[in-house]
Every structure is written in structure tokens, then in C-alpha cells.
Amino acid sequence: MTLCHLDDLVRWLSLTRARHLVRNRQDAFATLPAERRQELPVSAAKAGVSALLKATRPEEAMAALHDFIERRVAATSDGGEPMLAPQGKLRDYLCYHVFEEGKEELAQRLQELLPEEIRIGQAVELFVAMARKDLE
Secondary structure, three states, rough: OOOHHHHHHHHHHHHHHHHHHHHHHOOOOOOOHHHOOOOHHHHHHHHHHHHHHHHHOOOHHHHHHHHHHHHOOOOOOOOOOOOOOOOOOOHHHHHHHHHHHOHHHHHHHHHHHOOOOOOOOHHHHHHHHHHHHHHH
């Protein structure tokens, strides 16, 4: 992640804050409603973390996942409904989000490596698993 713009700085600070909250065993996404979060089985968490670590540098993968959670998973329509269904495939939506950000190579690697069974509602748990892996 390069800091070329004020928005990049805000995203980096938000990512750093989330990583510190996870390190301190606090909820980094406390404002995200419970209906948009799902448990992530340990086997899927290991596969997802492994895939994200193989896709690129860990910081870049974590930044992409964090940005996706903050900007897409937490987003609501005018009526307060979630913009993305928690049952959707994380791989497809995350890759599209990353592609829109201009990171075509990362999007392609994620499409190849991220397990298909991980859902959008499990994105927070995947981020937490990655952040804890980063602490090891």
C-alpha cells in the first residue's frame, strides 16, 4: 500500500487500527451488524489465510480485505438494507472490488487461490484470522 493521497492515509490508519484491535482481542468491526457476520470454520480460515498469503504480500492482501469490509460489507442502501448478501461468494466480490481499485494482478491471484466456500459474511473472521497469523 502506497500513501499517495489523503484517502490512502485514512485507509492505512484504519487498517492499522483494526490490526491493533485484533492484537488486543477487541472487535475491530464492532459497528458492523451481527446479521452481516458469520462464523468461519477453522479449515476454511486456514485455507483462506494461506491463499491470501500466497496471493501477494500479506500487507496488501490484508489491506484489500479490510477495505472491502469497510466499503462494501458495511455499506447499506437508502433503506438500511445491506448492499451485499452475506451468503455471496467472497472470492467473486473481493476480486471485483480489488479489480475496480486498479489492482488487476492481485484480483487474478485472489480469483485463483481464494477458496470458493468462504462467504461475504465470513470476511471479518477471515481478516481476524489473518491479523492473528500476522502476529505469530
